[in-house]
Amino acid sequence: MDEVTISEEDRRQLGLWAADCVERALPLFEAKAPADPRPREAIEGIRAFVREGKRTAKLRSLAWAAHAAAREVDDPAATAAARAACHAAATPYIHPLATPHQSKHVLGPAVYEAFARELAAGDDTDAAAEEIRWAIEHAPPEVRALLRRMPARNPGRSRLDTLYYELDTALRR
Secondary structure, three states: OOEOOOOHHHHHHHHHHHHHHHHOOHHHHHHHOOOOOHHHHHHHHHHHHHHHOOOOHHHHHHHHHHHHHHHHOOOHHHHHHHHHHHHHHHHHHOOOEOOHHHHHHHHHHHHHHHHHHHHHOOOOHHHHHHHHHHHHHHOOHHHHHHHHOOOOOOOOOOHHHHHHHHHHHHHOO
């Protein structure tokens, strides 16, 4: 299996972009579970990583806690927003493997954020398209370059697959 080079700067820029994307959807979770801080704490954790550059066990725990919050909330948009936070907090742990699975880790925070917005808008695909555009416009060069070192995604069949494909394709341009 081919490997890609992932620098610490790549990880920091990916984490920053992921946090910026996901923060746009956190209110969707917080409106449904106002007493549950786990997704917000995951974003705070990734921002701490960006500042300090250390992958810690605490950051991994924050990612898993956001994942648990996604399972526990009873609202599809809130679930997607919490999953976005989980993906964002996990970005520093991306493996240097040139696989579509690893590209999913790069794109996951923005894709789940866009999906959360779409669900909150009553399955209005324009809401997701707007968020995908935002993610594209705000993606730093390091994220684009990292993604280009990995295999391109296929269109797939599900709505999430479509969003992954659209974002992947656009960021490679």
